[in-house]
Amino acid sequence: MSDELKAETEKVLKELNKCGYFEHEQVIIIENSGNCFNVDKGLEDIIKNLNDWGIDTCNSCIDNYGRTWIHICDLDGCGRFLQIPMNTPLWNFLEDKTEIAIPDNAYETAQILKFECQAFKRTSLPIGASIRFSKEELPTFKKLFLELFPPT
Numbered sequence: 001m002s003d004e005l006k007a008e009t010e011k012v013l014k015e016l017n018k019c020g021y022f023e024h025e026q027v028i029i030i031e032n033s034g035n036c037f038n039v040d041k042g043l044e045d046i047i048k049n050l051n052d053w054g055i056d057t058c059n060s061c062i063d064n065y066g067r068t069w070i071h072i073c074d075l076d077g078c079g080r081f082l083q084i085p086m087n088t089p090l091w092n093f094l095e096d097k098t099e100i101a102i103p104d105n106a107y108e109t110a111q112i113l114k115f116e117c118q119a120f121k122r123t124s125l126p127i128g129a130s131i132r133f134s135k136e137e138l139p140t141f142k143k144l145f146l147e148l149f150p151p152t
Contacts, residue, residue: 006030013038024062032152042138046070046145052152055080058128067099067132068141078129090144097141098133 006028013026026038029048039047040062047070050057055078059071072078084091094100133141 006036009036043068043070045151046142049146049149049151050077050081053080053149059130062138063135064132066135068135068138070131072128072131074128081129084148088148090148093137093141093144094131097137098131101130101132 010028013028016026024040027041027044028036028038029044029051030036031048032052035051039060042062043060047057047060050070050072054076056073057071057077058073059069061069072081084094
């Protein structure tokens with residue numbers, strides 16, 4: 001993304017934030033691949049690192065009814081994320097402090113991702129996982145996550 005396009009995109013995003021278009025203030029992420037998208041401010045380093053490590057995300061929210069929520073889009077990304085060594089501080093955090101939800105049937109998956117499939121005209125449904133934890137735990141998660149998944 002060129003500096004000029006980035007500046008224009010940030011200008012538009014600033015106006016959308018100012019008028020309350022988004023529930024939470026948004027910032028732009030530019031992946032190592034060059035793709036860019038917006039996320040809730042405060043999650044940008046986590047989401048960028050997940051995507052740069054090949055763990056694609058398709059939803060996130062810094063405060064979803066008191067919970068921070070990160071959705072990993074597909075099973076490949078889930079597999080990469082879950083290669084965290086057992087008994088590390090991040091593994092223990094995930095085990096003790098998070099809810100990890102994987103849709104257990106095609107109907108549930110379809111309901112969760114119906115909008116995404118319509119918006120992106122997908123012909124098949126991706127199956128991923130949602131990670132949720134108390135928003136007060138975000139600084140701890142971020143520290144532990146960045147230790148195992150440092151910026152690339």
